[in-house]
Amino acid sequence: MTLNGWLQILVYCLCVLLVAKPLGIYLVRVYDGSLTWLGPIERAVYRVCGVDATEDQHWTRYAGGMLLFSVASMLLTYLVLRLQAVLPLNPQHLAAVPDRQAFETSASFTTNTNWQSYGGESVMSYFSQMTQLAFHNFVSAAVGIAVAVAFVRGIARKSAGRVGNFWVDLTRGTLYVLLPMSIILALMFVQQGVIQNFRPYADVVTLEGAKQAIAMGPVASQEAIKQLGTNGGGFFNANAAHPFENPTPWSNFWSMFAIFMIPSALTYLLGRMVRNQKHGWAVWTAMFVLFVGGVSTAYWAEARGNPIHAARGVDLATSATNPGGNMEGKEVRFGIANSALYATITTDASCGAVNSMHDSFTPLGGLVPLANIQLGEVVFGGVGAGLYGMLVMVVLTVFIAGLMVGRTPEYLGKKIQAREIQMAMLYVLIFPAAILTMSAISALLPAGLQGLNNAGPHGLSEILYAFSSTAANNGSAFAGLTGTTYYYNTMLGLNTLIGRFAMMVPMLALAGFLAEKRIVPESAGTFPVTTPLFVVLLVSVVVIVGALTFFPALALGPVVEHLLMGAGKLF
């Protein structure tokens, strides 16, 4: 580890802290409807779509709208991918996307997962990338923020189960937040050298005389929303390790910053909307503590390197001419600190963009992204998804605190009773049930094992990572697992749908149930949700719930691999 590396991590943390308040205030104004600088466009959208913007929807109607919008847009994407060969903007004359991949991709992008079992440059036409994948990058992110805001409204008000208007939240999130920010970020990426064109691929002759096709395309515009919307699906197969997608240390920094900007600001929105700013900062602090723990572990493990390499004479010490540590699978222009930081950020959030190969991390370094995903991606998390995931943990925390002191738990003046806990437990249990069941089936079936390129605990980690990543709507791959089969395309596509919608529904139900309750004044027995004790308890609940659920599987994967690495065995 180097001072330079730590300083870069520190600067990043400061930026994430500093953006929370100004962007948070902007988000509050977007979702309370007071911001109107794009009013004419907004009203035109409502008129064309037949939306009654004044309707305050019951949570069931809000959830119904979200589901209908998702199924319609998913089926449209499936259709376009299957017909891309006859659609315009296809200068490479790429064939139709195979049925299994079209299903997985449409499910994956609809759910903000962006798991990709294809190389973007060799499978997707410009038309598919721009009209479908980029479209989902915007709207799936806007849906996530909308659900988080609906949840916060549920906490903040007494409104007979009404949590806002899904169509208004979706439109305003896209129009006022994601589109303007993406345009600015895309221009910054172009300035750094990210390409943006519609040219056919360039055919060049290499120095060795071989012919090579250099992929082109409208990359910068997709890259911006891919990061801001915590989508993560790369234009190119190599994702953010590709020099046309992430060419410089600055583009790398903007990419990482863009992932955490909105999730960090949403904690401020929470505080402002529930009229308890200290609570917003307490949630931010809990997220930050978990983030620092993850990035420190990943950086330490990767900078320490592989002792087997050292035993064979590889110099692992850092010097002016040697990065040291474990550089396998890492871009030299980013180095260990920025690879460990990127891997932690992208899996804390449900982004999934990668600038290094997580499969090539040391066992403990690779455990960090896997564990981040399995904690439910509540550490800042995906846009919206991170906040509502963390708020479920907050509900569980106040419930446990209430049990400890023998009082009916309260959260910001709302009594937490049986039905709220039932919804919270549905949210908490569906996630591991999907991951562990599907991983176990895949570890037993020949179709599941056929996709493996590594044996032993590393192979198990690859399967576990794939199902964790898709259920958590992350989308990053550990690599090493061949996912382009009917079995994996179908199972992983289904897993993205379960991980998104089977968890969003109880979340909205919980919001609706909270919105039905009257707000009781705080008393001496109310557990305060603004203190360091609350932060410690919240962090403990997140870690303990994650550990109790996934530790046995992790013990069979990266933990045993780490112990075997110490004994001189690699996988």
Next chain:
Amino acid sequence: MATEGRSMLDLVYVLGTLAFFTLMLAYVRACAALGRVESRNVERSAADLP
């Protein structure tokens, strides 16, 4: 034959997607119903208190 098989798979994926979302809509109703039942139980137990 191969084309027919492919069309069948397209149909399976599309119908499977529709079935999943129909199930999710039923899930919304089930959660709402569970909430109503629990709400009545809470009111009843509160009414039982002296």
